[in-house]
Amino acid sequence: MAAAALVIFFIVAGAGVAFVAFSGGPGRAREAYLTGGRRFFRIVLPLLYLGVGIAVPAVVIASRHSAEGGVGTLAGKQGTKQVQRGKMLFRQTCASCHSLAAVNARGVTGPNLDQIGQVTRQRVLNALRIGGTGDGRMPAGLLTGANAHAVATFVSSVAGRGNP
Ligand code: HEC
Numbered sequence: 001m002a003a004a005a006l007v008i009f010f011i012v013a014g015a016g017v018a019f020v021a022f023s024g025g026p027g028r029a030r031e032a033y034l035t036g037g038r039r040f041f042r043i044v045l046p047l048l049y050l051g052v053g054i055a056v057p058a059v060v061i062a063s064r065h066s067a068e069g070g071v072g073t074l075a076g077k078q079g080t081k082q083v084q085r086g087k088m089l090f091r092q093t094c095a096s097c098h099s100l101a102a103v104n105a106r107g108v109t110g111p112n113l114d115q116i117g118q119v120t121r122q123r124v125l126n127a128l129r130i131g132g133t134g135d136g137r138m139p140a141g142l143l144t145g146a147n148a149h150a151v152a153t154f155v156s157s158v159a160g161r162g163n164p
Pocket residue numbers: 090093094095096097098109110111113116119123124127128131132133134135136137138139142143151155
């Protein structure tokens with residue numbers, strides 16, 4: 001964003017300098033613009049301002065968009081903070097035991113989460129609370145509270161969908 005603002009600043013400054021130079025000095029430039037001595041500038045300058053008026057908001061909107069989604073499967077889809085957090089927590093806490101294509105996890109201790117049928121938020125939360133299906137092979141309570149919810153939201157939104 002700062003870079004874009006800088007570029008626009010230079011475009012405007014450059015246009016101003018060109019205007020002054022073409023018109024034969026600051027005094028003449030002012031005169032030319034005000035009296036309409038040169039039709040060229042009367043047409044070009046408004047167009048220029050119009051262009052900047054469109055370019056600035058466009059750049060602002062574009063850069064805000066790219067900041068939100070991040071990269072990978074989630075870009076543009078579920079770019080919420082919770083999902084991003086869940087992704088990070090999954091890498092830290094779950095990837096050692098589970099495979100999940102969305103984060104290129106290759107754990108083999110537990111089942112491949114892309115291949116256990118439908119994975120809902122509730123199923124993940126449940127697995128976290130009781131430890132897998134409760135037969136003691138997955139530790140219970142690995143994550144709790146907001147962390148558990150973040151991972152559940154993330155996993156349920158990507159499991160079984162591969163990594164396009
Ligand atoms: C120490 C290895 C290990 C870790 C770490 C681990 N799991 Fe598991 N997980 C397992 C095993 C083993 C199973 C299968 C055992 C079972 O189904 O009871 C399992 C099963 C599951 C299931 C399937 C439950 C079902 O309904 O069939 C889900 C979902 C799951 N884990 C999610 C996670 C998440 C999310 C994390 C990270 C917070 C995680 N696991 C961390 C070993 C692990």
